[in-house]
Amino acid sequence: MKKLFFLIALSVMSLYAFDQPKVIRTKAFKVEIYGKGRPMILIPGLACSGEVWQAWVSRYQSEYECHVLTLGGFAGEASGETPFLEKVRLNLSEYIASQQLQNPIIVGHSLGGFLALSLAASEPEKAGSLIIVDAVPFVGALQDPSATAESLAPQAEMLRGMIVKQSKDQYTRQQAKVLASMISDTANIRRVLQWGLASDFKMIGQAMYEMMTTDLRDAMVRIEAPTIVLGSWIAMKPYGLNSEQVKVNYLQQYQYLKGVSVTMAPAAKHFIMLDDPQWLFAQVDAFLSQRSTAEGKK
Template identity: 45%
Template sequence: MKRQLIVAALAASLSIAVPALAASAFKVEVTGTGPAVILIPGLASSGEVWQGTVQHLCGPRQCHVLTLAGFAGQPAIDGDLLPQVESQLAGYIAANKLGQPVVIGHSLGGYLALRFAAAHPEMVGKLVIVDALPALGATQVPNITAEQLRQMAAGTRDQILASDDATHAANQRRAVATMASKTEDVERIAGWGQRSDRKAVAGAMYELMANDLREDIAKIKAPTLVLGTWVAYKDFAPRAAIEQVYRMQYAKLPGAQVEMAEKARHFIMYDDPAWMYDRIDRFLK
């Protein structure tokens, strides 16, 4: 463990892309100097998704950009991914003496950020959640039971694992096409998905859908900004109904600020970066 922590410390001090720990749950790329910001990408995404955000934020700040194991070409690891990310991230923050960093997460990364801040409330300074919910599986049925969540999540996981390669790739591409507006962004995101380990993706998706953090987020002490989207779902529900889902799911997080993007799809950092940067800048002042 001592050797692993030394490797993590060197990664931060040298500002280069090095695995945070041996057999790590994530790779870290560090740039800039100053107060720490940790950025966590979503399901099957590369840390490259934060490239523009890093360019915007990392003058007076030091950004630590994660890519999770099994995603976008990173080696997969054994066991459930999300608990290992949570545990190793706590070790990484402590080893590198990052104090109380700002934690920014998108999608699955946002769920992970919530989970981490609830389990380690003293380790997070501020929290920015980009289009993620504490209980993704409960969006349509708020009173769904824990067993029902697990059954639904298992069905999604099994479907991902059972499809052949061509079907899996087509399904990924179809889903991504609803999440970003520009063709080049869709292709980039889909490419990360194709380079991701399917078992790792299916397992992470299970963990995301099977768990409900709506009660746990009451433990979070960090001021929290939630940036949601609705445009991709306008054919199914009006803006007000979608915003209400966000506000209800975050009801037990004290002081959470919820703002809805007017024209961005799920990948807000691609569809409307200026809006996202403006909200984050004002929040971090």
């Protein structure tokens, strides 16, 4: 009986240990590592926790080693250094090298997608494949194709100032409205809102400012990694745009990225991984299978 109890306890402890990720901290982000297999790096968006990838990790950790980031200054993590984008990119490059990650699949949502593109354009050899979830090389040109980083600078500066100075009550009221346009489920809206409230407003403002004043469109030509872009169009429906029209805008943004595949989610809002995970996984599964077949033929 004692032996049986011991074996059961050992089994439970083993399961518990498997569920606990290895945690590594750099100057710019925290990493939680789940599973085993080919490395896959997951970067969340603005003011989000790496927990946003929870369903993704559950699906892929049996075949991939998932390195889940939470960026400094977001969701309770200590703030990192500025300039934000450059410091995160450099730390991510160093992390890939120090962990000896070979041809990692880099997955990024929104700001995380922008960071993935920035790394792959700066150091093409560091990215094996890219999976970009509703992100573009220059966010300012989505609504105004004539916009430039310079023309957006005053607006970006004003927005940064507003974000930094707001109270938590003001942030809650404003973000509740914004997130309702980005996420369908109220429970997920509350969860993402809490991550934002636990974030450093100064770092949120800085990250927004830098992304609005950084144009990566011409740099797309330097990316060598096979890339899939999964976009959302539904937020533009009230403005009279349909899926194909929004897709054209995305294709223009990525026109210099050779071989890129752009697909729009049928109805999911900006947080596609929360709104329609099954559709998202179907696209990702097909992409990963295609890449596995292509690499097997080399």
